[in-house]
């Protein structure tokens with residue numbers, strides 16, 4: 001694989017890189033993020049009205065991975081007095097499992113000065129995050145069934161733990177909801193198959 005370069009958009013702005021280049025990079029991130037965020041309502045509006053202004057007022061940042069001109073991954077971050085958060089984290093499918101995600105998280109942890117930032121992960125992507133989250137001992141703190149979109153539960157990681165809950169109980173609840181989610185997904189697939197071949201009752 002050609003050389004992977006990592007850049008921090010806050011830093012590029014500080015170093016007065018041309019405005020047109022910064023705008024291109026921000027647009028490339030939007031295009032790439034729509035691959036994982038297309039079914040999140042109002043994602044594009046959130047990106048344009050919150051994420052981009054936040055980069056210019058230093059409450060947000062995006063660290064990008066690129067090979068030449070091609071953006072292959074990014075991690076977008078929020079850092080304020082009250083919140084240290086990974087907003088979106090994505091490495092393009094064909095470039096996954098090349099340590100790009102590991103490098104982006106390391107950079108994010110350094111920028112946020114926090115090894116356990118808040119992050120919300122769709123349940124069907126938890127497997128892909130497992131090794132990274134184990135490395136930093138990230139913990140599930142809540143599971144929301146219809147947070148952004150119906151169907152796939154969102155797992156809240158490194159949030160505030162409710163007084164009544166423990167990490168062990170949450171892990172058990174996660175496993176239970178995960179099995180129900182897998183069962184529902186499989187039943188839906190079977191229904192689609194039966195419909196397609198006219199085999200439904």
Ligand SMILES: CC(C)(COP(=O)(O)OP(=O)(O)OC[C@H]1O[C@@H](n2cnc3c(N)ncnc32)[C@H](O)[C@@H]1OP(=O)(O)O)[C@@H](O)C(=O)NCCC(=O)NCCS
Pocket residue numbers: 036087088089090091092095096097098099100101102103120121122125127128129130131132
């Ligand atoms: C999570 C993600 C960023 C990891 O990126 P990546 O570049 O593949 O990460 P790395 O190559 O650094 O791999 C990190 C570890 O995870 C493991 N891993 C990566 N993909 C995996 C997968 N699909 N299944 C199991 N393990 C996986 C790697 O083997 C590696 O383990 P190691 O450190 O013990 O060697 C990437 O899978 C992704 O973008 N997934 C979708 C994210 C998403 O849905 N984002 C939206 C919500 S924020």
